[in-house]
Amino acid sequence: MIVIGEKINATRGSIARAVEARDARAIEAAALEQVAAGADYLDVNGAVPGSTSESENLAWLIDVVRAATEVPICVDSADGLAMRAGLVKAGKKPILNSISLESARLESMTPLVAENDCMVVALLMSDKGTPVGVDDRLSIADELIKTITASGKNVTDIIIDPCFMPLSVDVGSGCILMDSIAAIRANWPEIHIAGGVSNASFGLPKRRHVNMALLVSAIVAGMDYGIIDPCPEGTMQLVRAAEVVAGRDELCMNYISAAREGKLD
Numbered sequence: 001m002i003v004i005g006e007k008i009n010a011t012r013g014s015i016a017r018a019v020e021a022r023d024a025r026a027i028e029a030a031a032l033e034q035v036a037a038g039a040d041y042l043d044v045n046g047a048v049p050g051s052t053s054e055s056e057n058l059a060w061l062i063d064v065v066r067a068a069t070e071v072p073i074c075v076d077s078a079d080g081l082a083m084r085a086g087l088v089k090a091g092k093k094p095i096l097n098s099i100s101l102e103s104a105r106l107e108s109m110t111p112l113v114a115e116n117d118c119m120v121v122a123l124l125m126s127d128k129g130t131p132v133g134v135d136d137r138l139s140i141a142d143e144l145i146k147t148i149t150a151s152g153k154n155v156t157d158i159i160i161d162p163c164f165m166p167l168s169v170d171v172g173s174g175c176i177l178m179d180s181i182a183a184i185r186a187n188w189p190e191i192h193i194a195g196g197v198s199n200a201s202f203g204l205p206k207r208r209h210v211n212m213a214l215l216v217s218a219i220v221a222g223m224d225y226g227i228i229d230p231c232p233e234g235t236m237q238l239v240r241a242a243e244v245v246a247g248r249d250e251l252c253m254n255y256i257s258a259a260r261e262g263k264l265d
Helices: 013-021 024-037 054-068 080-089 103-115 134-150 173-187 197-201 207-221 235-245 250-260
Strands: 002-009 041-045 073-076 095-101 119-126 158-161 225-228
Touching (some): 002 013, 013 024, 013 054, 024 041, 024 054, 041 054, 073 080, 080 103, 095 103, 103 134, 119 134, 134 158, 134 173, 173 197, 197 207, 197 225, 207 225, 207 235, 235 250
Parallel strands (some): 002 041, 002 225, 073 095, 095 119, 119 158
């Protein structure tokens, strides 16, 4: 699985404070910690709550992260102007996170998809709100895939985010999500599937246990990119084991190599 480290997000209190203070060392530490844990991309979000400087924040964050590591950037914003500022700074082929069928976001992000050499997260949201079932997700995915490919992208550049909803609101949403991931994988075998796994544990105590259970389930269902915190002990070991269970580690060689390198201890 391709791991997108989620920690450099200015909606988190510690990152927001570091952004406002322009504390580059704190951001560098968050970047390097995730890379050391196994992150393949670093998600960077500059939307400090209450701030009107998202574009400037995002550009500064990306500059700091790129100075600290060569890992590519996942530019994370719902604002078209901020996204443009971030993509200018992002360097080697980034991920645009994200486009959706919500009218304002679709209008602002579609030109950026066409103009930039990037992968694209397609969030399965529309003006009707969050999808409630498998069929809703498939319908939105179909429209977004057509829009993104019409903008010049290959299907292999698309990462579908099927919407990880809080289980505390609807405990049945986990099973619906797994069915949706499996259906997306069946309908578009070459497409990528990702999601913010920790969203599902919002409002619950001891969230890490739910996050880990959902992460393994989603990998087995067909998710091949994950927006996660790779740093907690045991996380990457579970990812590698789940890849074996999902049949996506030929001859279990990645798992065996990780064991030989001491990465499963």
